[in-house]
Amino acid sequence: MALYEHVFLARQDLSQQQVDALVEQYKGVITANGGSIGRIENWGLKSLTYRVKKNRKAYYTLMDITCPPAALNEMERQMGLSEDVLRFLTIKVEAHEEGTSAMMQKREERSERGGFGDRDRGDRGPRSFGDRDRGDRGPRSFGDREGGDRGPRRPREGLEGGAE
Numbered sequence: 001m002a003l004y005e006h007v008f009l010a011r012q013d014l015s016q017q018q019v020d021a022l023v024e025q026y027k028g029v030i031t032a033n034g035g036s037i038g039r040i041e042n043w044g045l046k047s048l049t050y051r052v053k054k055n056r057k058a059y060y061t062l063m064d065i066t067c068p069p070a071a072l073n074e075m076e077r078q079m080g081l082s083e084d085v086l087r088f089l090t091i092k093v094e095a096h097e098e099g100t101s102a103m104m105q106k107r108e109e110r111s112e113r114g115g116f117g118d119r120d121r122g123d124r125g126p127r128s129f130g131d132r133d134r135g136d137r138g139p140r141s142f143g144d145r146e147g148g149d150r151g152p153r154r155p156r157e158g159l160e161g162g163a164e
Contacts, residue, residue, distance in 0.1 A: 001066050001067055002066070002068070002069060002092055003065070003066055003092065003093050003094070003095065003096055004064075004065040004066075004067070004090050004091065004092055004093065005063075005064060005090070005091045005093050006062070006064075006065050006072075006075075006088065006089070006091075007060065007061065007063075007088065007089050008022075008060075008061055008063075008079060008085050008087065008088035008089075009048075009052070009058035009059065009060055009087045009088070010022060010058060010059040010061065010084055010086065011053075011055055011059075011083075011084050011085075011086060012045065012055050012056065012057040012058055012059070014059065014084060016042070019042065019059045022084060022085070023040060023061060025078075026063075026075050026079070027040075027063075029074055029078060030067050030071050030072075032071075033067065033068065033071030034067065034071060035065060035066055035067020035068060035071040036065075036066050037063055037064065037065055038064035038065070038066065039062070039063070039064040039096070040061070040062070041061070041100070041101055041103070041104060042059070042061050043059075043060035043061065043104070045057050045058070045059050046059075052086045058086055058087075060103075062101055062103070064096045064097075065090075066096075072090060076090065
């Protein structure tokens with residue numbers, strides 16, 4: 001049997017219990033067709049980059065699945081018909097990851113790292129801001145001012161003498 005990682009996004013107006021019921025429903029589809037579900041991670045309610053079916057947020061859920069392709073096709077078919085599932089993505093993997101996923105690790109490590117200013121720059125030295133901190137740059141020139149990058153302005157012909 002093949003190994004898959006499956007992530008789906010559920011609507012923002014569902015409760016966490018309804019999202020768990022969706023997981024149980026799709027878990028039943030996989031087991032009924034000869035597969036099994038490993039790790040299940042609820043990543044919680046997260047903001048979407050852009051609106052999807054009029055939703056600005058969605059509940060993210062990750063499932064590690066071991067099943068034949070027919071079972072996966074049936075689960076994806078049912079997800080496509082469900083109004084509660086906004087998007088889903090399934091990726092075939094060689095082996096399931098051990099421990100927590102990168103999304104959950106990121107959340108745990110955020111509090112351990114501290115702020116941006118606390119980071120050690122190592123052997124790179126202090127941060128430089130290009131030519132902003134150097135005083136060797138001359139005055140800026142603007143093309144629409146006298147003596148700009150196109151030289152001094154000349155009067156236009158035919159406008160000074162009035163009508164010709």
